[in-house]
Amino acid sequence: MPDRPSATDGEERLVGADRVLSVLVELAGLSHGASLDEMVQRTRSPKATVHRALASLRRAGLAKQDARGHYILGDEFLRLAFAHHEARPEHIRVRPILDRLSERFSETIHFAVLDGYDVVYREKVDPTSGAVRLSSTIGGRNPAHSTGVGKALLATRLHSLADVEAWIGDRTLEQRTPRTATSAPELHRRLAETRERGFAVDDQENEAGINCVAVPLYLASPSEPSGAVSVSAVAYRTPLADLIGAIDQIHDIIREGTS
Known part of the structure; x- marks a missing residue:
């Protein structure tokens, strides 16, 4: 035996x-x-x-x-990998929204989720023509504190300075560019601004020359975001002020896509 x-x-x-x-x-x-x-x-x-x-x-x-x-x-x-990605419920619901945003703004559109201290890009749509394509990839990661999608999601979770300090812990926040928030008080201030205005901005904080606006996306719950959507652009071609000026249109497209 x-x-x-x-x-x-x-x-x-x-x-x-x-x-x-x-x-x-x-x-x-x-x-x-x-x-x-x-x-x-x-x-x-x-x-x-x-x-x-x-x-x-x-x-x-x-x-x-x-x-x-x-x-x-x-x-x-x-x-x-692709079969799993295509079958995800979020992909089926999110992709039409991203397509419409890319068609409207001719810029790169991302959908990302929060994973610990990072954001993970679950979907990306590049403009068909007339714009520079960004180097981000589906499945790629970036620090949450330096990205628009990351701050849009953190703002729904970290409401106080104590929350931010606890989230950072004993880590040192990576300074991706000279504009990145690297202290708890500064990150707390930016998250508070995000909540107040209803969207997050990335003013060349994650990558020099790239800016974006981002909003949380609520698919399954009215209080817990499923992820965040961003419109990203090369700063010299589309200044941050132009993206901010179009935020109502972004909200309208997302609202129509989730209703």
Whole structure:
């Protein structure tokens, strides 16, 4: 009769699974792929371990090798990712709103959610023509405190200076540009302004030369936002004042899309 697996066996299998996942996550960040040696360096794991992990991913269709012998994400991974993304209820409801905003303003439109200290972009629509496309990507992250979508969402949660201080904790807020709020009092002031006017602004606070306005989006609850929508533009072409001046139109398009 075969021996029953011990707790140690289970722990080894768990560690092995973790290593496969770490290789997958690392590979997902390399759009041009990587050689086996490069993956060994990036994951800081033994070569044999990385090779076995990549072999497992290849068998599952989650990774493959290109003509250079570099490992890249497999078609099955992309199929699963896009199928999941397209099937999300928020995608089905949000995308028409973003399309209308992009058509109206000929600028880049984002939908993002709050994830800890960051925002994650769940959807993005670029203008079809006539504007510079921004480098943001679906699934990409940025610090919440420096972005319009982040401040639009934080403003609904952090109502006092004590709330802001507790959220920051012992971290140092990253200064993305000279205009980024890097202290609790300054961030608290900006969140209070966001609540007062009903929308957030990013005045080149996350990336020099890029500004935006953002509003929380309420899909499932009148009090808990599902995420936030922003209209982002290159500052020299579309000044922040122009975006602010169009905020009523932005609200109208969102209201029509959620009613």
